[in-house]
Amino acid sequence: MTKWTAADLPDMTGRTVVVTGATSGIGLITARELARAGACVVLAVRSVARGQAVADTFRGRTEVRELDVADLASIRRFAAHWSGAIDVLVNNAGIMAVPLSRTADGFELQLATNYFGPFVLTNLLLPHITDRVVSVSSQLHRMGRTHLRDVADLTGRHRRYNATAAYNDSKLNLMLFSTELQRRLAASGSPARSLIAHPGIAATNLASRSAAGKVTRVLGFLFNDAEHGALPSLYAATQDLPGNSYVGPSGPGGLKGHPEVRRPAAAALDPSAAARLWALTARLTGTGADLPAAA
Template sequence: MISTPEIAAVVGVAGIALLILRSYNQGGSCHSKAKLHHKTVIITGGNTGIGKATAIDLAQRGARVILACRSESKGKEAVEDIIQQSGNSEVIFCPLDLASLQSVRDFADYVNEKEDRVDILLNNAGIMMCPYSKTQDGFEMQIGTNHFGHFLLTNLLLDKLKTCAPSRIINVSSLAHTMGKINFDDINSEKGYGSVAAYSQSKLANVLFTRELAKRLQGTAVTANSLHPGAVDTELQRHFSVRKFSFLNSLITPLIWLGFKTPKQGAQTSIFCAVDESLEGVSGKYFSDCREKTCAKQAYDDDVAKRLWHLSEELTGLSKKRD
């Protein structure tokens, strides 16, 4: 049984740690006044968290915003809220389930056929440290949703992005990529699963994909960059085991605001990468707190990036489509 003084000590230490984290985590704001009239932006997972906060900002700048979300009810509810907050009626919902390659293809077909342009593709949606499960196509859920789904989506929209160049692709990664390793021998974690390891692998894949994509897009005026949004209190945290225990939850929840960014704060680097004038022509970089940062050593491995690209082409069926 934990005594009252011990509980107080734990809460006190946690509070101090979170205050330190908050002072480190709150920096970085996008100060660009750029407008996006006559521009179209696609945001995956734009119905909640930093995706929704990003959508509000870009809509306020005049962009046509397409929320690419799995849940129709949540997506349409977010559309109404974003329109109300931004004053921009050019916000629409389109169904997209990144855990289904067919859904990705259907969404890309719709955009390519019905939308005149795509100027900014913001691959924001993700899942974090979930219990083991698989996508409709048999991928481990985190690598399938966070990487393979976005890999296929991006490639299927490249022609549209090229015709609208200069255009931008932004991939939301995480500092967790520093702990990541691409396990080519068990990419779907079938031989052994750790939720943190699988998440870190998927976030490293985001950075490697971005760097390889940037190389392949040289000379097209389409740029690709990745970013770490910071520690943000959003629905992405729903699988954290600490939240499953009511006792710990009652202690931790009141302290969350001290150390974590709000969704609006967490969206700043995404917004920066999408609109800031200083990034015109900048590609293959990694950002955090609205500044370029250095990736983990393994994220600079060109051989791994190429191998991951070829594997992703094969597993998503993209190579067959091109053949």
């Protein structure tokens, strides 16, 4: 089977792509390669100065805009100032296994960054999105749990904090959001589609505090480097794939290799849980109610 690489990217001239968290790791490589392929790439980042320093190293058209996906006010400002079409939104920004802290909105920081932020950003930008949304998840969604009794349970206030468990939960939530988004887009007749990518285990700064990060430092040859870790995102952002495609590395366990369409955990495909999660999140964030559920 042909091994797909960034050299196989199609011509992206005339297309606009927004990439969150584009100043390092997989997000930086995703933005760099899409710009090289001809897209106008908007780096949506917390630090404009750092984003501009990164963008200055790229070939192609770029723009840098301030966005903190953990802050709902920042997301609303970003969306309010957007005009024109977005061909592809890449929800890449994420954090992993950080100490407990809460955002200004009262959300645990990992859930805010990895789940609530993409949910709100996508829904607010949806009127502009013409082609697809790519959300970057993790194979660790398979170890996540849904917490759907009420909004306080969803935000983590009913349970003791565990950094690894919170990360896993946030990525399962993102999977459920992505699959439910596809159902709602299809039901509404929208031409846009929702896809999911995961990098396997990639040697990036994201995992530096986690057990996975320690393993990659010792056994790095078993896992993807950042360049290969970005390939599933690039593949999902550019190839002719149906909605709800789950793209990850082709190797055993989806840990390493070139991109191909895989199958997520059954829990990520549960339409009842996804609809419940959407409804609770819409109540918490005040967004998402405009896109009705599928019958």
